[in-house]
Amino acid sequence: MGTKSISDINDIRDKIVNGAEKESAKIYVHMGTCGIASGATEVLESLKKDLKENNIKAAKIIKTGCAGICSKEPLITVAMPGQEPIIYEYMDESKVQRVVREHIISGTVVKDFAFARGMEAEIQERIENKGAPAGQKVLDSSIPGIEEIPFFKLQKQRVMRNRAVIDPNNIEHYIGRDGYQGLIKALSEMSAEDILKTVLDSGIRGRGGAGFPTGLKWKFAAQTENSTKYVLCNADEGDPGAYMDRSVLESDPHSILEGMVIAGKAIGSHKGYVYCRAEYPLAVEILNKAIKTAKKYNLLGENILGTGFDFDIEVYEGAGAFVCGEETALMRSIEGFRGNPRPRPPFPAVAGLKEKPTILNNVETLSNISQIVAKGSDWFKGIGTEKSPGTKVFSITGDINNVGCVEVPIGTKLSSIVNEIGGGMVEGKNFKAAQLGGPSGGCIPLEHLDVEVDYETLQEYGAIMGSGGLIVISDTQSAVDIARFFMQFCQEEACGKCIPGREGTKQMLNILNRIYSGKGRTDDIEKLEELALVIQSTALCALCKTSANPVLSTLRYFRKEYEEAITA
């Protein structure tokens, strides 16, 4: 049991911000799932070996989560005291050897594989300073500063502010980056009503898909009287092509725990669950460790930081069912049943998990909460659009040059995400469409590429913000095949409880298969449209209600491809 107080946490922070930590050499190894899959573990091992062989004891190795730009992995960042940090790309064992010998021992940058100068977390400081912050010696000005690279320059880090700079398994790193300041404020200076008001005023909307105002959801649960209430974190990221939540879980788990405790105080709950898919073993491991450490530091559990508030969190491993991302299905799953959704009302804020008032927020939403509370609602509204303030994280993949996890102000143009941050199409491929929102979403074609990415505007064009998967498709892909792909996914993942979901998706898939294989019938398009509308209005839950979207959206922009496939 922890016995720490608020001043203990603040002491830890002050020590890190002002302390001797700055004086030692640091080597950051970026070890998210993608990094590990690209060879980061081997890079780490050879780095340890080379440091030992050269008898370098003063250098600290920091294992962080993802550095954002997956297409350059494995990446390491070398920060020697008094010098600009250097990010190295595409590392392997022999490259590590050269970095240790030339950069760490002799102080010369290995230009051959240097990617950028500086670190993402320092971008703002670097822009204000027109280069390296005071006290950092520039080693080689011919390497681009990170603030000059569009992939990083156009992003705005809030949810991802700690990526690549903290070790997710080291709670003191998080505290040193102002972590748990929101919690301290919420527990020691604010009433539940104050917290609710701040979250409402911030205008934050659920980042899981539909964009429902978070504060409103909390308010409903707060108003329902019950001695037992629950706070749930939806980390069941089942959207194919989306991995932002995994990235946050793996690089900054405490930000989610902190958000959940604050939510607990706001609605009067003392128990939370993180529902995380078992396909994310690293995220589950990191989360469990974070919970254990937070308890040790008295930031979770009984009488948190001596403020008299109790809150406990457990991780619940999902067993692989897309429908469990739907809130009522997710709750059934935690209760130990098949993840079947149920009709609403009653809404979970009134009767959710075990029939008790429950709120469910996704990873990204919760990760924003502590900063909103610490810095205020006006700060949060400082970026984004009037109706949708803040940032949104997207995982951008497909046929573009810079694949990765990016966080941009809501309202950023899609063209800017694809062409500037994404670095445009890979050589030899032409842009056809950007698919946003996975199986509930739709395509935006070339003629609308300048659309602003916010909840309402995207819907006008037949796509959705969704959870943030953004796949850039080239003109070598068939629109019918893309629609077929998503319909197959929905059909396989439909829980089978309602007829539109069970039979409707199957019929749509049959027709799409028929068209794709060249056996389409003349009235097939009409039938698809009719089925789509029936499923949209009659299915039980959002999974099947929205399953028609990819079909409708490809029909809207690429109808000709369907017609050609049928007449051919």
Added chain:
Amino acid sequence: MVKEKKPEIEESLSQEEIQELDKLIDKHGADEEQLIPLLEKVQVLLGYIPVSVQERISNKTGIPPNHIYGVVSFYSYFSMEAKARHRIQVCMGTACYVKGGKEIAEKIEADYNIKLGESTEDGRFTYENARCFGACGLAPILVVDGKIFGKVSIDSVDAILDEYK
């Protein structure tokens, strides 16, 4: 005298495995909320959850067998079929699909004479699809026994699988 029939579970599992299974069941207890976590551990222990194992869980916990069957058949993490020595998963997330995952799946099906969800006759590979490992930056992805291989091409599949005998 009628010869007593051996319980079905003893035909498919060793005594050690049954002991381990019982330990897990005892640890998780009869709480319905612990059922999915229990089944996840059983899946890891045995590689599959046949009906005989479901019956044993039901007998020891009092959770109705139809409830357990319903849960096992609902979630894709659970399997009722015994697995081969190695598990191949071709990622069918969108990024992998558009970048060649489909062709890799077709190649494995044709060259290894195996259908989705099945195991090869020699007990070497079980072949499955997976929905997005969240490493889309490396698309297309092939996962063998939990190890992720990124940027796989049709030509590199054989070399990867040759390492698994």
